[in-house]
Amino acid sequence: MMKKIIIAILAAFPVFNLFGQQFRSPDGRLAVELSCGDGQPAYTLTYDNTPSIVSSSLGLVLDCADFSKNLSIDKDGIRIDTVQVEYSLGKIKKSKVSHKAVEAVVPFTSAGKPAFDLILHISDNDLAFKYRISRIGDHRIAQVREECTSFVFPDGSTTFLCPASTPMGGWKRTWPSYETKYEADGEMGHNGEGYGYTFPCLFHLPQAWVLVSETGVDGTYCASRLTGRGGSRYDLGFPDPAEMNGAGSACPMIRIPGETPWRTITVGTDLSPIVETTIPFDVMRPKYSSSREYVFGRGTWSWIIGMDAWTNYEKQIEYIDLAEALGYESVLIDAGWDWRIGRGRIAELAEYAAGKGIGLYLWYNSNGAWNDAEGSPYDRMDRSKARREEMAWLQSLGVRGIKVDFFGGDKQEMMQLYEDILTDAEDYGIMVIFHGCTLPRGWERMYPNYVASEAVLASENLYFFQQSCDEEAYCATLHPFIRNSVGSMDFGGSALNKRYGGNNDSGNFRKTSDVFALATAVLFQSPVQHFALAPNNLQDAPEWAVDFMKSVPTTWEDIRFIEGYPGKYVILARKSAGKWYIVGVNAQEETVQTTIPLKGLIDKKTVRLYSDDTDLNGSVKEVRTGRKNQIEVKIPCNGGFVIE
Numbered sequence: 001m002m003k004k005i006i007i008a009i010l011a012a013f014p015v016f017n018l019f020g021q022q023f024r025s026p027d028g029r030l031a032v033e034l035s036c037g038d039g040q041p042a043y044t045l046t047y048d049n050t051p052s053i054v055s056s057s058l059g060l061v062l063d064c065a066d067f068s069k070n071l072s073i074d075k076d077g078i079r080i081d082t083v084q085v086e087y088s089l090g091k092i093k094k095s096k097v098s099h100k101a102v103e104a105v106v107p108f109t110s111a112g113k114p115a116f117d118l119i120l121h122i123s124d125n126d127l128a129f130k131y132r133i134s135r136i137g138d139h140r141i142a143q144v145r146e147e148c149t150s151f152v153f154p155d156g157s158t159t160f161l162c163p164a165s166t167p168m169g170g171w172k173r174t175w176p177s178y179e180t181k182y183e184a185d186g187e188m189g190h191n192g193e194g195y196g197y198t199f200p201c202l203f204h205l206p207q208a209w210v211l212v213s214e215t216g217v218d219g220t221y222c223a224s225r226l227t228g229r230g231g232s233r234y235d236l237g238f239p240d241p242a243e244m245n246g247a248g249s250a251c252p253m254i255r256i257p258g259e260t261p262w263r264t265i266t267v268g269t270d271l272s273p274i275v276e277t278t279i280p281f282d283v284m285r286p287k288y289s290s291s292r293e294y295v296f297g298r299g300t301w302s303w304i305i306g307m308d309a310w311t312n313y314e315k316q317i318e319y320i321d322l323a324e325a326l327g328y329e330s331v332l333i334d335a336g337w338d339w340r341i342g343r344g345r346i347a348e349l350a351e352y353a354a355g356k357g358i359g360l361y362l363w364y365n366s367n368g369a370w371n372d373a374e375g376s377p378y379d380r381m382d383r384s385k386a387r388r389e390e391m392a393w394l395q396s397l398g399v400r401g402i403k404v405d406f407f408g409g410d411k412q413e414m415m416q417l418y419e420d421i422l423t424d425a426e427d428y429g430i431m432v433i434f435h436g437c438t439l440p441r442g443w444e445r446m447y448p449n450y451v452a453s454e455a456v457l458a459s460e461n462l463y464f465f466q467q468s469c470d471e472e473a474y475c476a477t478l479h480p481f482i483r484n485s486v487g488s489m490d491f492g493g494s495a496l497n498k499r500y501g502g503n504n505d506s507g508n509f510r511k512t513s514d515v516f517a518l519a520t521a522v523l524f525q526s527p528v529q530h531f532a533l534a535p536n537n538l539q540d541a542p543e544w545a546v547d548f549m550k551s552v553p554t555t556w557e558d559i560r561f562i563e564g565y566p567g568k569y570v571i572l573a574r575k576s577a578g579k580w581y582i583v584g585v586n587a588q589e590e591t592v593q594t595t596i597p598l599k600g601l602i603d604k605k606t607v608r609l610y611s612d613d614t615d616l617n618g619s620v621k622e623v624r625t626g627r628k629n630q631i632e633v634k635i636p637c638n639g640g641f642v643i644e
Helices: 272-276 303-310 313-326 337-354 384-397 412-427 460-464 466-470 472-476 514-523 543-551
Strands: 006-009 022-024 030-035 042-047 050-057 060-062 071-073 079-088 096-110 113-122 126-133 141-147 150-152 158-163 183-186 197-204 209-215 225-228 233-237 253-255 262-268 297-301 330-333 359-365 401-405 431-434 450-453 528-530 558-565 569-576 579-586 592-597 606-612 618-624 630-635 640-643
Touching: 022 096, 022 113, 030 113, 030 126, 042 262, 050 262, 060 126, 209 272, 262 272, 272 558, 297 313, 303 460, 313 330, 313 337, 313 543, 330 337, 330 528, 337 359, 337 384, 359 384, 384 412, 412 431, 460 466, 466 472, 472 514, 472 579, 514 543, 514 569, 514 579, 514 606, 514 640, 543 618, 558 579, 558 592, 569 592, 579 592, 579 630, 606 630, 630 640
Parallel strands: 297 330, 297 528, 330 359, 359 401, 401 431, 431 450
Antiparallel strands: 006 079, 022 030, 030 042, 042 050, 050 150, 060 141, 071 096, 079 096, 096 113, 113 126, 126 262, 141 253, 150 233, 158 183, 158 197, 197 209, 197 225, 209 262, 225 233, 558 569, 569 579, 579 640, 592 630, 606 618, 606 640
């Protein structure tokens, strides 16, 4: 549950260096400098006096005013505080967050009249900023034609970016859905496939790492992306007009006074601040309180192994029984349940599951008229009356949550639909997972019943494409640094079948090891995880692997990045119920051999180590930590390890 939020003013006067329009983090290492040379608003960002973002533009172009030029900074109007931010949130990477930050409000004027305030939130490794418009003559509304925010990186930087896909392209015209492939260490100066890049965006600078994203997007604005402008410059871009089959506006409408979402930049000389950042949640507040405590946890899911044919009554009984055998909390029933099983028998399944202490999640198609996606139920989530009637029925059955799929893009109208679904579902005590969807932008803190979003090349691609199986380890070593760094990721993996087929004797071959599957159960963060396990795994998977999957948690108290490189390998630790799990996976051809320091994590003389040999045969054994309290591990290609 969300706890009380404390924002305490620590000093009546700034305790940091303020020179001109330069603002520093509490530790003084991150510095933001604002300027208005020739009337052009701009900012630079340095870390340890080394450029992270070189001079980059700021400003807004509205239908009723141009606030991108001929501006000045009202130095006398600058307001600065140092604050302590504290909150508890049990469904993100770190359940209790406490940090100091510098908060500044910097007024910009045009011809002596107020233009906008730039609001800054600067913590030791993070900058968040947004625009606030308080007044423009007698106007009460405005269309934001362009947000002139840019990000210019030092020469010699490389990129780790996910191209925005062609609007109305892909299967059944369902793009964009944030499901394209990241390129590791790409060259600067490109624009993806012509439509820019989806957030978050990771950059490797000569002396630092920078992660760029946004947070706080709801129905009052659109979601944004980065568009390459050649060289080392990237601009903030609005959705493509062709999204949603052309319906809706690509430019958001705001009321005055009004604000934009937060733009976030995380900087570190190593990758720890990137992996461990909580900035997407730090600057947000809950949109409403909840009178109930939601139950997270693990679940089973037949569709990933058996596809549509397994969405039948008998198979779902098997998966409820599997969830009971594993000690799991839920079962996800995927597309087509309304006619393959029927509403009457869904009620029977819900009752059967409840008798075993298990809740159901049911799949829905979001669709109104934005794509040709197959799969029913349709016409239940896009309209208020039908949606609330459906949710009342779900509540009467005790259904725990819904998985809503096939959204139509990032326009403001679609952001409003996300918010409407979440808000209505909260009224009925229903948790929500989104698929075929946008990136979550602070939603874990904004909406108490929000669980996770896909917004990634997730596990169904392992079923559909052998190439995805071949590249599974490569993708897994990217997500903790990029996609999963800024929000809960509904991946649906950790398969123990050798093949993605109903009887474990057909379908694509899994190239990764069983230990790799255990490691990703910890590596990928989501408070609800529906794993790709099958009933046959109780007989054909290693007993030690099944036992681990019975006990693996899905909610975490803390996170520590240990070592790795995006696209090559990753080692990190997560803490749950006072216990640390240290995991790693490797995508490189050469075996990773390293020593894991356990100080501050584990102080026991003996730990349990799950590991692979060179042929990816997994095993578990007790290992002594020695006088130096450390463990040597080897991770072969497509393999992993777990220390608990």
